[in-house]
């Protein structure tokens with residue numbers, strides 16, 4: 001199930017010399033949103049191991065309100081894949097449009113940073129659609 005994991009607004013300090021938001025700013029926010037999505041389903045730490053299929057589809061501009069949606073799409077032994085979608089709200093219509101998307105993979109880890117099985121740390125209260133991925 002798709003969920004909102006982060007919301008925020010772009011400010012002048014987030015812009016590059018062309019007046020649109022830095023790609024790195026967006027990627028950092030996406031990583032944070034994905035980490036929140038992972039923390040919602042496991043009781044352990046987790047680290048980013050890869051980012052794939054990253055597409056900057058439309059620019060983000062000063063003052064834009066950005067909403068980051070996440071969806072857990074795959075669970076492996078120690079890895080969790082999250083679809084991350086950045087949407088901007090149109091100032092006129094208030095409808096959202098897609099500006100950036102990517103697939104993040106996280107690995108669940110113990111206190112020493114060693115990978116551990118997701119099944120051993122999955123929270124009891126996860127939604128059925130997530131449990132079905134185990």
Ligand SMILES: CC(C)(COP(=O)(O)OP(=O)(O)OC[C@H]1O[C@@H](n2cnc3c(N)ncnc32)[C@H](O)[C@@H]1OP(=O)(O)O)[C@@H](O)C(=O)NCCC(=O)NCCS
Nearest residue numbers: 046047048049050075076077078079105107109113114115
């Ligand atoms: C994440 C980390 C603990 C994994 O170490 P590891 O367990 O020895 O690695 P493995 O090769 O056994 O892979 C573990 C899982 O990650 C997956 N994985 C590893 N590299 C991957 C990659 N490049 N892309 C996608 N998945 C990957 C493996 O498929 C495996 O998944 P599975 O257990 O569900 O089958 C280690 O690579 C690490 O500490 N990386 C640095 C993380 C980091 O600092 N991130 C940035 C800040 S959060």
